Amino acid sequence: MTRVPFVDLAAQEREVASEVLGVLGEVASEARFILGPRVEAFERWLARACGVEHAVGVASGSDALELSLRALGIGPGDAVVTPAVSFVATAESIAAVGARPVFCDVDPATMNGGARTFADAIDRARRAGLRPRAIMPVDLFGRCAPLGALRALAAADNLLLVEDAAQAIGARDDGGRPAGSAGDAGCFSFFPTKNLGAWGDGGAVVTPRADVAARVRRLRAHGADEPYVHSELGRNSRLDALQAAVLLAKTSRLAAWQDRRARAARRYADELEDLPLVLPADATAPAVHAWHAFVVRCERRDALQAWLRSRDVEARVYYPVPMHRQPCFASLDEPDLPEAENVCRTSLALPIFPAMRDDQQSRVIEVVRGFFDGA
Numbered sequence: 001m002t003r004v005p006f007v008d009l010a011a012q013e014r015e016v017a018s019e020v021l022g023v024l025g026e027v028a029s030e031a032r033f034i035l036g037p038r039v040e041a042f043e044r045w046l047a048r049a050c051g052v053e054h055a056v057g058v059a060s061g062s063d064a065l066e067l068s069l070r071a072l073g074i075g076p077g078d079a080v081v082t083p084a085v086s087f088v089a090t091a092e093s094i095a096a097v098g099a100r101p102v103f104c105d106v107d108p109a110t111m112n113g114g115a116r117t118f119a120d121a122i123d124r125a126r127r128a129g130l131r132p133r134a135i136m137p138v139d140l141f142g143r144c145a146p147l148g149a150l151r152a153l154a155a156a157d158n159l160l161l162v163e164d165a166a167q168a169i170g171a172r173d174d175g176g177r178p179a180g181s182a183g184d185a186g187c188f189s190f191f192p193t194k195n196l197g198a199w200g201d202g203g204a205v206v207t208p209r210a211d212v213a214a215r216v217r218r219l220r221a222h223g224a225d226e227p228y229v230h231s232e233l234g235r236n237s238r239l240d241a242l243q244a245a246v247l248l249a250k251t252s253r254l255a256a257w258q259d260r261r262a263r264a265a266r267r268y269a270d271e272l273e274d275l276p277l278v279l280p281a282d283a284t285a286p287a288v289h290a291w292h293a294f295v296v297r298c299e300r301r302d303a304l305q306a307w308l309r310s311r312d313v314e315a316r317v318y319y320p321v322p323m324h325r326q327p328c329f330a331s332l333d334e335p336d337l338p339e340a341e342n343v344c345r346t347s348l349a350l351p352i353f354p355a356m357r358d359d360q361q362s363r364v365i366e367v368v369r370g371f372f373d374g375a
């Protein structure tokens with residue numbers, strides 16, 4: 001019987017392994033392991049791909065978020081509004097700089113925070129005596145948040161905008177703008193399973209602002225603008241040359257990999273359409289969905305996941321607990337956010353990855369259909 005893993009990273013890496021191993025040999029012989037020309041070349045590629053002036057490679061997506069906030073001067077006494085449905089790193093970065101995360105609800109159709117839910121949370125924060133300084137939308141599962149409306153909201157309210165595009169490289173928003181380019185800073189993760197993945201951890205900040213780029217560069221290297229002279233305290237958060245070489249070697253394949261994801265998403269949409277599931281809508285041009293994850297919603301989510309697991313199909317719950325109900329944020333005493341809670345109760349990510357074979361996807365579809373047929 002066909003076993004279907006949630007993601008078969010090894011199969012994807014096999015496509016690039018010989019090329020990447022060759023480049024890694026070159027890096028070893030150059031022995032320029034930290035920052036250097038390969039990191040700079042990758043930064044140039046990323047800035048161009050995002051249509052922004054600057055890109056700065058850092059050690060992870062989490063650091064990209066945290067250093068962006070620090071570079072924008074956000075810290076104690078400030079509040080940052082962000083959706084309650086995301087990976088913890090989004091809100092964690094806010095707390096890490098000493099600011100207060102304020103959670104907004106999400107739009108059930110996209111699972112992203114929208115202009116209305118952000119505005120509600122900003123009002124709530126102000127009524128509670130907090131000082132919102134920034135909004136941090138997340139392009140969840142590879143779909144851009146409604147960034148045009150959020151830019152307008154931020155501009156009207158004099159707020160900074162930091163976009164968590166960790167899951168969305170290659171996506172475009174409803175105005176056709178590349179993910180990451182919406183605001184004062186856009187943050188990417190190159191965690192190995194991301195659509196563009198390193199062979200280890202990696203991340204980057206993209207920004208149209210020279211001041212933000214310069215400060216992230218300084219912060220990633222212990223606050224130094226020149227060797228051993230530290231104008232502020234930073235940390236070590238450098239992207240290394242080996243990871244930059246892996247990422248550069250993969251850039252030429254990113255579009256083809258995204259096409260394969262999009263094809264698989266279309267097939268799921270066509271072949272699961274008649275079931276009592278909520279399927280993710282495709283993006284309407286000029287928007288582009290990067291399909292980092294294909295997340296369906298189902299009232300009997302846990303039973304569906306167990307059914308799939310018992311038949312060797314691995315589906316994952318992204319995310320079981322919304323941020324405002326995480327133990328680590330309990331002291332914030334945030335109010336109920338009903339749509340976010342519903343998303344976390346009902347959402348299930350089906351396998352989608354560029355190396356997924358047709359027979360593997362046929363098996364996922366057959367087993368999902370079997371769950372409802374037998375019900």
Ligand SMILES: Cc1ncc(COP(=O)(O)O)c(C=O)c1O
Nearest residue numbers: 060061062087089166189190191
């Ligand atoms: C939405 C989101 N934000 C931030 C991160 C953090 O990225 P990293 O794992 O590279 O630190 C991730 C990924 O793991 C993510 O999915």
